[in-house]
Amino acid sequence: xxxxxxxxxxxxxxxxxxxxxxxxxxxxxxxxxxxxxxxxxxxxxxxxxxxxxxxxxxxxxxxxxxxxxxxxxxxxxxxxxxxxxxxxxxxxxxxxxxxxxxxxxxxxxxxxxxxxxxxxxxxxxxxxxxxxxxxxxxxxxxxxxxxxxxxxxxxxxxxxxxxxxxxxxxxx
Amino acid sequence: xxxxxxxxxxxxxxxxxxxxxxxxxxxxxxxxxxxxxxxxxxxxxxxxxxxxxxxxxxxxxxxxxxxxxxxxxxxxxxxxxxxxxxxxxxxxxxxxxxxxxxxx
Numbered sequence: 001x002x003x004x005x006x007x008x009x010x011x012x013x014x015x016x017x018x019x020x021x022x023x024x025x026x027x028x029x030x031x032x033x034x035x036x037x038x039x040x041x042x043x044x045x046x047x048x049x050x051x052x053x054x055x056x057x058x059x060x061x062x063x064x065x066x067x068x069x070x071x072x073x074x075x076x077x078x079x080x081x082x083x084x085x086x087x088x089x090x091x092x093x094x095x096x097x098x099x100x101x102x103x104x105x106x107x108x109x110x111x112x113x114x115x116x117x118x119x120x121x122x123x124x125x126x127x128x129x130x131x132x133x134x135x136x137x138x139x140x141x142x143x144x145x146x147x148x149x150x151x152x153x154x155x156x157x158x159x160x161x162x163x164x165x166x167x168x169x170x171x172x
Numbered sequence: 173x174x175x176x177x178x179x180x181x182x183x184x185x186x187x188x189x190x191x192x193x194x195x196x197x198x199x200x201x202x203x204x205x206x207x208x209x210x211x212x213x214x215x216x217x218x219x220x221x222x223x224x225x226x227x228x229x230x231x232x233x234x235x236x237x238x239x240x241x242x243x244x245x246x247x248x249x250x251x252x253x254x255x256x257x258x259x260x261x262x263x264x265x266x267x268x269x270x271x272x273x274x275x276x
Contacts, residue, residue, distance in 0.1 A: 154203040
């Protein structure tokens with residue numbers, strides 16, 4: 001197992017682990033959502049400048065745009081609901097997994113960078129979708145928070161498909 | 173009222189038959205998909221894309237047949253169908269969102 005996929009596995013485990021530990025409350029769910037988006041924004045920013053592939057750059061830019069859009073809405077909602085996002089082990093694990101990914105990506109260039117970035121995007125979006133379906137959506141108490149995540153879910157599906165498509169074309 | 177509607181329908185049908193009255197159609201963008209994915213229209217009909225998603229999208233046909241540019245959440249964009257043919261389009265931001273307009 002490479003260091004990168006290990007980091008993804010840890011992040012995925014952290015997301016899935018929340019199911020088995022204790023159900024996150026709405027303030028924690030909000031924090032997880034914002035952190036998950038921020039992690040992908042940071043990776044997208046790096047890819048949009050560092051990748052040598054136009055397609056990968058465009059994908060990275062789109063990740064920045066979409067996840068920024070989602071976070072603006074999430075932030076507007078928690079402000080309206082007067083919920084203060086609460087840090088928690090799942091968020092911390094996501095953030096540290098994101099940092100490890102950036103460190104790994106910073107050490108790579110060219111085709112190796114593209115492959116590592118896109119492979120991670122595939123695994124990351126799958127992990128976040130699993131977390132939405134198994135943990136975050138089922139445990140959300142506030143209907144508006146739940147509705148926002150339901151509405152956001154297709155974006156993650158679309159990103160996953162887009163990343164898988166890129167994955168299948170890289171190196172060809 | 174019903175007789176009136178019938179009369180109206182009759183007039184509309186007559187108008188269609190006579191001058192091919194332009195119809196309007198709606199494509200809803202929701203859940204990162206175009207609904208309906210395939211739409212059949214007649215030349216001169218108008219198509220309105222309505223973005224019900226929480227993020228911007230576009231409806232962009234290949235070979236620049238049409239391009240909505242960014243349609244913001246809650247926004248709309250209208251295109252009047254031109255020459256008959258099959259127009260494949262996608263969201264330029266999310267290229268796995270695909271649709272087709274068939275102009276008869």
